[in-house]
Amino acid sequence: MASTRKPTFRPGADSPVGKAGGPRSEGPGGVISAQRSVEPEEKTSDNVIAFPEPKGKRKRRIVLWTVSLVVAFVAVLMAAAVFSPALAVRTITVDGTTLLTPDAVQKALSGLDGKPLPQVNEKEVNELLKPLIQVRSATIEARPPSELLVHVNERVPVALLKQGDSYVMVDVDGVQLGATKDQAAVALPLIDAGAGATNTELFKAIAAVLDTLPPDVLARMSTASAASPDAVELKLVDGKTVVWGNAEDRELKAKALEALLKMPADPKVPVSVYDVSVPRHPFTK
Secondary structure (H helix, E strand, C coil): CCCCEEEEEECCCCCCCCCCCCCCCCCCCCEEEEEECCCCCCCCCCCCCCCCCCHHHHHHHHHHHHHHHHHHHHHHHHHHHHHCHHHECCEEEEECCCCCCHHHHHHHCHHHCCCEHHHCCHHHHHHHCCCCCCEEEEEEEEECCCEEEEEEEECCCCEEEEECCEEEEECCCCCEEEEECCHHHCCCCEECHHHCCCCCHHHHHHHHHHHHCCHHHHCCEEEEEECCCCCEEEEECCCCEEEEECCCCHHHHHHHHHHHHCCCCCCCCCCCEEECCCCCCCEEC
C-alpha cells in the first residue's frame, strides 16, 4: 500500500522564510518533519444483517401453524367425544317392528347400555340382533347425549306352511317367522304339501312370486302351488285361479294381475281365471 506520509516544512522562529518568489533555505533551526494522515478505518460490525422474510413464506408458515392447531384441537374434541361417559347409551328406542315387540329388540341390545354413542356401529348392532330371526337388518341413529334409535327392517312373511296341526309363516327365503293354529288368523296363502320343503325349486319359484305381489293382492290369495318352476298357479279366496307361469317378469305380472282384479265385475261375463303368464297380453276367462 502506498505511504500516505506528506513531507511538511515547519520553519523555525529565526529562519527566514523568504519572500515570495525567492529561494527557500533551511536554517539551523528549521526542522523538516513528516506527518502521517491516518484515514479512519472502515468499522466492521459483528452483527449479521437480517433481511426481511418474504411475505409469501411467512404467510404459509402462519397458515401451517394455524391448521396444525385446529387439527390438534379437533382431535382432542373427537377423542373426548368417543370416550366421554357423558355420551353413554342410556336409552334405546326401536321402530319398524311388527312381528317382534320393541322390548325384544331392546333386550337383545342391552349390552350397549353405558357404551359411548360414537363407539356404537351398525355392524355390532346387527350382530347382536342375529338371534332374532325376524330381523333382516337394522340401521341406527345416534341422538346425543344418550339415545340410540334403532330402525328395524323385519323379514316379511309371504306364505304359510302346514306343519302338524300348526301353520308356520315363512318369508321368501324360507325362514320361519312364527306359527299359528288358525289359518284364517293370517292373511297369507298356504303353499301345498308338494312345495312344503323350503329348499326345493318349487318353493323358491312360488315364494318369489308371492314376494312380488302387493300386500292387498297377497291378502286375497288362498293357496299357491306349482307343477314345475315354470307353472306357478295361485288360488284366490273366492275360488278363482291365477295362471302365473314362470318367475320371469314378476313385477310386470304383478301389475297386470292388480289391474285385472280392479276391473268391475260383469254378471253377464263371469270370470274364473286370470291369466298373466304373458304379462303384456293378460286376459280373463
